[in-house]
Amino acid sequence: MAATVTLVGVRVPTRHSVQDLPHLAPASFWGGHNAETVLARFLPGLRQFDGYQRAWLRSDVVAGITVAAYLVPQVMAYATVAGLPPVVGLWAVLGPLAVYTLLATSRQLSVGPESTTALLTAVALAPLALGDPERYAALAAVLALLVGGVCLLAAVARLGVLADLLSRPVLIGYLAGTAGMMIAGQLGRVSGVPVSGESIIAQLRSFVTQLDQWHWPTSVLAAAVLSGLLVLAWRAPRVPGPLLAVLLATGVVAVFSLQRYGIRVVGTIPAGIPVPGLSAVAMADVAALILPAVGIAVVGFSDNALTARAFAARNGYRVEANTELAALGATNVAAGVLHGFPVSCSGSRTTIADAMGARTQLYSVVALGSVLAVLLGARDVLAAFPSAALGALVIYAALRLIDVAEFRRIARFRRSELVLALGTVAAVLALGVLYGVLVAIALSTFDLLRRIARAHDAVLGFVPGLAGMHDIDDYPGAKPVPGLVIYRYDAPLCFANAEDLHRGALAAVDWSAEHGGEPVRWFVLNVEANVEVDLTALDAVEQLRADLAARDIVFAMARVKRDLRDDLDAFGLTAAIGEHHLYPTLPTAVAAYEADREKRSPDR
Known part of the structure; x- marks a missing residue:
């Protein structure tokens, strides 16, 4: 049996x-x-458990317990970044860990409260909460529901492409700018100085003007915790530094009764776990939160997708962008129902899970069990956590967001990319995180349009010893066909580059007429890179054809693919050019030109 x-x-x-x-x-x-x-x-997440091997169980359990050791103090700290009581960070992780396990395609990604989304939450809610903690908590839960709704709608519309809206330099700059905002937001917690203000400039001004209230014991404790975290990350990266540092700080405060010297602690933690429910807020508040929800969804999903792809590639499987988008939506809905705040993924916890050998999201289930055990049995320990230690933990996380090595790599690659990264940093610091998201997307889009609007182009010729036709600028010995200009424009054709195409093509004809040794009789547009076109671009192509016809130059096209041919037919350009001047390959276009040239030869 x-x-x-x-x-x-x-x-x-x-x-x-x-x-x-x-x-x-x-x-x-x-x-x-x-x-x-x-x-x-x-429930696409169940696929990862098909063929589950017993040998994987130990790695998943160890990874889950280790991740929980990092997660507990980390999410409590991120809750304070979001402007909420520390325990809300633990509430916000309960639903997402369970839901993501069932819905996701990533086997290593760790979801829950994260520094960037926490800061975005604080920026979005501060103007609406009017200083009322209960109202603030209700708005945070509603914001999580809205973020979830945005992600789910985007997944239904198959907008997984949202992950590509932020280029790598812009994302690096955005994270660095966010780190600066996080550090400024913790100045009061690690110094004891009462800091107010929503922007980084206002916070720094408030901090400087009230330096006379600096509380040295708080600063010494925070500096000790931050130094310990940095040393552990350097010398013993596998040790759960956040948990160890916070527990040691808690022990020191308790043993030496440092509260009598003004060291603040987290305080009372509500008993039990939150009861699922929906927070009641006015529709006007819901409307005011829609734009922030979209911003958080874009940033959160970009982070999720990049991290999930990186670890999937490392472990030899693939993730599905739209499935991950839907999973992120469901996790935020779960966080909102359990009175949390918007969540995303944690790169540091994901790295830890991978390093500990996590094979499936079973490790997240183990981490969930550990968090529940802490909530139900360790409330007194959580209540004794020093606020300065949590502030130091946030600063430590912020410092890890500043990727100096990546800035150097960007600078070595291309200076314009570095300008994009630094511009994003400045935008986030000057305008705030929410508007910084919009600026980051705008900069990425501008950079893309800039490249498309002034794309590389080439006149093609034959190179002795090489098959095919090549850019004559790349090979000094290349020879264009006398009387024939074969022109290639290396970008999709659209409104942004229509005039550049027209100008570049005529410039190529003029150059060939001057240097080619004989008049230009044919112009062939090589459209192998131009599958995508719009109406403005085809208007420019038609204008080019008409200008060349006025100069008695035959206009033809080569490498015309089916999709482009359909657009040419719909526009009416096929009839204008002549179907016999649409060639499937460059050799057939050259052969047609040679035949026409032979017919025109005066010797015939």
């Missing part, structure tokens, strides 16, 4: 994989549909 295991009172043969489990339920349960198809569609 095959071995069995009991799951929730049902004995399941161990020879079955997770893929076989749906067959244990009656067909009527699945509404007549194939059970595997239903589960794969609505």
Whole structure:
């Protein structure tokens, strides 16, 4: 008889994989549909457990416990960044860890409160909360629901492309700017100086004008915790530094009764776990939170997608962008229902999970169990956490967001990319995180349009000893065909570069007429790189054809693909050019020109 295991009172043969489990339920349960198809569609996270090996269990359990050791103090600190009580950070991680396990395609990504989304939350809510803590908490939960809704709608519309809205230099600059905002926001917590203001400039001004209230014991404790975190990260990166540092700080405060010297602690932690529910806020507040929700969704998903892709590539599998977008939406809905705030992924916790050998999201389930145990059995320890230690932990996390090595790599590659990165840093620091998101997207889009608007172009010729036709600028010995200009424009054709195409093509004809040794009779536009076109671009192509016709130059096109041909037909350009002047390859275009040249030869 095959071995069995009991799951929730049902004995399941161990020879079955997770893929076989749906067959244990009656067909009527699945509404007549194939059970595997239903589960794969609505719970794609279960696929990772198909063929789960017992040898993986130890790695997943160890990874889960280790990640929880980092997670507990970290999310408490991020809750304070969001302007909420530290315990809300733990509430905000409960639902996401469970939901993401069932819905995601990434096996290593760690979801939950994260520094950037926490700061975005604070910036969005501060003007609306009017100093009312209960109102602030309700708005935070509603914001999480809105972020979830934005992500889910985007997933339905298959807008996983949102992950590509932030170029690498812009994302690096954005994270560095966010780090500066985070550090400024913690100045009061690590110094004891009362700091007010929403912008970084206002916070720095407030800090400087009230330096006479500096509390040295608080600063010494914060500096000790921050130094310990940096040393542990340098010398013992596998040690759970955040947990160790905060626990040591808590022990020191308790043993030496440092509260009597003005050292502040977290304070009372509510008993138990939050009861699911929806917060009641006015529709005007909901409307005011829509734009921040979109910004948080874009930044959160960009971070999620980049991190998930990196670890998937490292572990030999692929992630599905739209599935991840839907999973992020569901995790934020779960965070909102449990009275949390918007969540994303944590690169540091994901790195830890991978380093500890996590093979599936079972490690997140183990981490969830650990957080529940802390909430239910360690409230007194959490209440004794020094606020200065949590502030130091936030600064430590912020410093890790500043990737100096990546700035150097960007500078070595191209100075314009460095300008983009530094411009984003300045935009975030000057305008704030929410507007910084918009500026970051605008800079990425501007950089893309700049490259498309002034794309590389080439006149093609034959190179002795090389097959095919090549850019004559790349090979000094290249020879264009006398009387024939074959011109290539290396970008999709659109409104941004239509005039540049027209100008560049005529300049190529003029150059060939001056240096080619004989008059230009044919112009062939090589459109192998121009599958995508718009109306403005085709207007420019038609104008180019008309200008060349006025100079008695035949206009033709080569490498015309089916999609482009459909656009040419719809525009009417096929008829204007003549179907016989649309060539599938460059050799056929050259052969047609040679034949026409032969006909025109005066010797015939």
